[in-house]
Amino acid sequence: MPEIMLRRNEKGELLCYVPKKDLEAVVREVEFDQEERWGGRLYLANGEILHLNPLPARPRLPLTARAHKVTT
Amino acid sequence: MLNKEEAQRLIEEVLAAYPPDAAADRAKHLTVVEEATGEGSCGITANRKSQPGVMTIRGCAYAGSKGVVWGPVKDMIHISHGPVGCGQYSRAGRRNYYVGHTGVNAFGTMNFTSDFQEKDVVFGGDKKLAKLLDEANALFPLNKGISIQSECPVGLIGDDIEAVAKQKGAEMGKPVVPVRCEGFRGVSQSLGHHIANDTIRDFILDRQESTANEAGPYDVAILGDYNIGGDAWASRILLEEMGLRVVAQWSGDGTLAEMERTPQVRLNLLHCYRSMNYISRHMEAKYGIPWMEYNFFGPTRIADSLRRIAARFDSRIQEGAEAVIARHQPMVDAITHHFRPRLEGKRVMLYVGGLRPRHVIGAYEDLGMQVVGTGYEFGHNDDYERTNEDLSNTTLIYDDASGYELEKFVERVRPDLVGSGIKEKYVFQKMGIPFRQMHSWDYSGPYHGYDGYAIFARDMDMTINNPCWKMMTPPWR
Ligand code: SF4
Numbered sequence: 001m002p003e004i005m006l007r008r009n010e011k012g013e014l015l016c017y018v019p020k021k022d023l024e025a026v027v028r029e030v031e032f033d034q035e036e037r038w039g040g041r042l043y044l045a046n047g048e049i050l051h052l053n054p055l056p057a058r059p060r061l062p063l064t065a066r067a068h069k070v071t072t
Numbered sequence: 073m074l075n076k077e078e079a080q081r082l083i084e085e086v087l088a089a090y091p092p093d094a095a096a097d098r099a100k101h102l103t104v105v106e107e108a109t110g111e112g113s114c115g116i117t118a119n120r121k122s123q124p125g126v127m128t129i130r131g132c133a134y135a136g137s138k139g140v141v142w143g144p145v146k147d148m149i150h151i152s153h154g155p156v157g158c159g160q161y162s163r164a165g166r167r168n169y170y171v172g173h174t175g176v177n178a179f180g181t182m183n184f185t186s187d188f189q190e191k192d193v194v195f196g197g198d199k200k201l202a203k204l205l206d207e208a209n210a211l212f213p214l215n216k217g218i219s220i221q222s223e224c225p226v227g228l229i230g231d232d233i234e235a236v237a238k239q240k241g242a243e244m245g246k247p248v249v250p251v252r253c254e255g256f257r258g259v260s261q262s263l264g265h266h267i268a269n270d271t272i273r274d275f276i277l278d279r280q281e282s283t284a285n286e287a288g289p290y291d292v293a294i295l296g297d298y299n300i301g302g303d304a305w306a307s308r309i310l311l312e313e314m315g316l317r318v319v320a321q322w323s324g325d326g327t328l329a330e331m332e333r334t335p336q337v338r339l340n341l342l343h344c345y346r347s348m349n350y351i352s353r354h355m356e357a358k359y360g361i362p363w364m365e366y367n368f369f370g371p372t373r374i375a376d377s378l379r380r381i382a383a384r385f386d387s388r389i390q391e392g393a394e395a396v397i398a399r400h401q402p403m404v405d406a407i408t409h410h411f412r413p414r415l416e417g418k419r420v421m422l423y424v425g426g427l428r429p430r431h432v433i434g435a436y437e438d439l440g441m442q443v444v445g446t447g448y449e450f451g452h453n454d455d456y457e458r459t460n461e462d463l464s465n466t467t468l469i470y471d472d473a474s475g476y477e478l479e480k481f482v483e484r485v486r487p488d489l490v491g492s493g494i495k496e497k498y499v500f501q502k503m504g505i506p507f508r509q510m511h512s513w514d515y516s517g518p519y520h521g522y523d524g525y526a527i528f529a530r531d532m533d534m535t536i537n538n539p540c541w542k543m544m545t546p547p548w549r
Contacts, residue, residue, distance in 0.1 A: 005353060010364060010380065017353070022119060022452035062357045 002069070004050065007062040014061075016044055023048075034058075041070060074444055074485060079104040079468050086480045094123050101471040105463050118471045119452045121259045127475035129423070129449050129493060132255030134158055136264020136450075138221035140347055141272075142251065144168035144298050144323040145331070146178040147216040149208050152185040153201060153233065154223025158255070159183045167512040169302050170325040177214040184208055193225050198236050205240045205248065216328040217247035219271075227254035247328070249275040260450035260472075261425070262346065269350035276331050277355075287336040290316045290385065295352055295363070296344030296427070299324020301517015306524045307343070307368045313399075314382060314392035322348060335359045339384055341366055343520075344427045346455055365458075367427075368520040369528070370435030371404040400522040408438060411529040414537055416440035418488040423470065423478055423496070424510045425449040430459040432491070432510070435519070435528055437464065444487060447473050475499075489536050504546025506535045 005017040006027070014027040025048070031040030032054050039054035049070040074082075083102045087095040100117035122128040131139070134152075139162050142150050152159025164181040172178025186204050188197055205218060218240075220233050233250040241248035251271045253264045292311065297304040304324040311318050319337060320330035334340070340352050340363035352363040364384070366377035375397045382393035418441045422429055429446040436443055443463075447470035448455055456469070468485070470477060475496075482490055482500060490500045491510035500507045508514050508531065516531050518524040 005357065007353075007356065017454075022454050024454040024457065062353070064357055 001066045003064060004052070004067045005062055005064050006059070016042060016050065042067065074104075074466050074468065076104050076106050076466055079466065082468070082481065082484050085484075086477050089476070094126075097123060098474075098477070101473075102477070103469045105460065105467045105469055116453070116456050116469060116471055118448065118456055119259060119262060119450070120472070122472055123474065128472060129475070129495060130259070130472065131261040131264075131450075132224075133253045133257040133261060133264035133267060134221060134223050134255045135162065136261030136266075136347070137251050137253035137268035137271075138162075138264075139166060140261065140298065141265055141268035141323060142219050142221065142249075144170070144180060145219075145326050145328060146170040146172055146180045147214075147327045147329075148247075149179050149182075149184055149212060149215045149218045151201075151204065151208065151218060151220050152183065152223060153197070153220050154186065154188050154225050156185050156187045158223045159185045159221075165512070166298065167300050167515070167517070168298050168324050169305070170299065175212070179212065179215065188223075188225055193229055196229060196231055197226065198231050198233070201231070201233060201236050202240060205236070205244075209244055209246075215246070217249065218244075219249040219251055221251050222254045224255045227252065227256065247275055247279055262450040262452065265347040266350050269348060269354075272331060272351055273354050276328070277335060277351075277358075279332075287338075288317050289338065290389065291319045291337040292316050292339045292341055292381075293320035293322065293330075293334045293337045294318055295322045295340050295342045296346075296348035297321065297324050297520070298344075300511075301513045301519070303368075303518040303520040303524065306518040306521035309523075310368070310374070310378065310396055310521050311341070311381070314378060314396045315389045316381075316385070316392075322351075335361070337361060339364065339381075341381065343368065343431075345458065346426045346451065349454075367431045367434060368524070369432045370438040371400070371408075371522065371525055372438050373431075373434035374522060374525070403522060404525065407526050407529050411533050412440045414533050415529075417442070418536055419444045419485070420489045420491060421445035421468075421482060421485060421487040422490075422510065423447045423449070423473055423492040425451075428491075428510055430455070430462040432519075433462045433464075435525065436532075438525070439529055439532065441489075441532070443467060444485060445470065445481060447471055479503075489532065504541065504544055506538065506541060508532065508535050 002018050002020050007015050009015045016027050017024045025044040025046045027042050028045055029043040035058055037054050038058045039052040042050045050067040051070050052067040103116050160183050163183040170180045186200050237248040237250040249271050253267045257263050304321050308318050320334045340361055342352050342363050342365045345365050355361045367373040378393040382390040420436055420441055420443045429448050433443045442465055445468035489506050491508045493511050494509050497507050497509050513519055519528045
């Protein structure tokens with residue numbers, strides 16, 4: 001379960017940073033993107049998919065969380 | 073001009089000299105980015121252990137912590153804890169300029185070391201360290217704090233520098249920071265940056281003694297500018313001219329108080345992403361301070377950066393930024409007008425560290441030059457990703473290139489200028505290729521900001537069009 005950090009870049013895109021892997025990629029899509037449920041699968045620009053346990057509310061960024069890799 | 077096939081063939085040719093295993097490994101570190109598509113360097117393997125047996129240009133974690141991040145904090149004493157050589161041979165080599173009275177209230181160019189002897193390795197060096205801390209503090213009472221930069225043996229023998237630091241810090245009432253940056257940690261100086269960032273977080277920012285200055289609406293901090301040849305000064309004046317208040321410089325010409333004050337700024341401006349992204353991310357997460365990267369090399373990038381920075385503030389700052397750009401335009405035009413004809417079309421190969429492999433490309437392009445090859449000594453994947461946007465022609469990319477690879481590349485590409493470190497300088501000069509030492513600006517600088525552009529242009533012209541190159545016959549003629 002790698003630690004990830006989510007933030008917005010200058011363009012307003014959601015960025016996912018995985019410190020362990022020095023990976024910084026734009027999140028193309030978030031599975032649950034609602035006010036009362038946020039998270040699930042994060043589809044990264046480089047093709048990887050991470051899973052973040054859905055949060056009960058849209059988080060305030062930056063957010064540090066644990067996610068795991070979804071193998072497809 | 074290199075095209076993709078040629079470049080690919082060149083890489084294969086270079087790899088052919090290695091045994092199969094080494095060739096397979098090195099192949100992952102070399103690539104070609106094609107014009108326009110800008111794709112290719114993302115897939116590069118970076119931040120891996122260097123091949124045993126080949127010459128690498130990398131430094132060690134101690135170099136990253138003491139030499140880069142901590143060293144320039146001028147009002148603190150930085151002890152090179154261990155044998156004398158690590159500190160002595162790197163002393164003052166980076167040219168981080170500062171104002172202050174060396175030995176009185178600033179200690180930047182001095183070398184403090186515990187000078188480990190056999191007996192310290194055998195019996196442990198903690199007692200010596202405690203004594204050294206007391207002595208240094210007594211001899212230089214105006215120091216604001218002390219950092220202990222561990223060299224290899226300290227970690228190998230398992231000294232407890234944390235305990236010594238804690239005790240002495242309490243006695244002195246100053247931060248005494250134990251930094252576990254032994255040279256053997258990690259694969260390059262890069263981990264040293266990270267370790268140094270983490271110790272600043274734990275021992276400086278978390279110390280919670282920061283005397284909360286009145287925070288202003290335009291307070292910003294410059295992060296990752298080490299004031300090499302005065303770089304940070306040349307950057308700072310532009311930010312101040314446009315109406316911002318620069319309250320901290322990390323860490324060129326920086327002080328402990330500036331670092332302590334940084335958690336109150338509105339925006340962190342990050343120049344060298346590689347060495348200070350860790351603390352920027354931390355401050356964003358903990359204090360909610362946004363950070364952004366900028367590039368102060370060459371007028372195109374400077375103007376772009378000033379506008380992007382200004383966009384984070386109100387119209388006063390935005391007008392200020394436009395005014396700064398307008399005010400410098402005649403000077404920029406004059407420089408470009410004078411030097412561009414002398415440099416137009418010249419091809420450059422770079423092999424440096426930190427931010428330069430990508431950041432200086434814009435400055436060369438402003439002078440009509442092309443960067444045909446670039447690489448990082450200790451970059452990570454995120455650095456290579458960031459590089460793509462700066463590339464505008466087919467470019468050879470090499471990560472952690474060995475002495476052999478670099479020589480071969482240069483020999484075949486025959487650029488008009490090579491920019492790398494002091495170890496490479498004389499090799500290439502003897503090959504008859506003009507060279508600039510791009511780590512500490514070859515005893516020149518600053519290169520940041522508009523003032524830096526004037527010096528940059530002059531230096532490149534001086535090097536490339538130096539009459540001496542016509543007087544020697546390079547080996548291939
Ligand atoms: S690798 Fe170790 S011994 Fe060598 S300079 Fe770095 S800290 Fe010193």
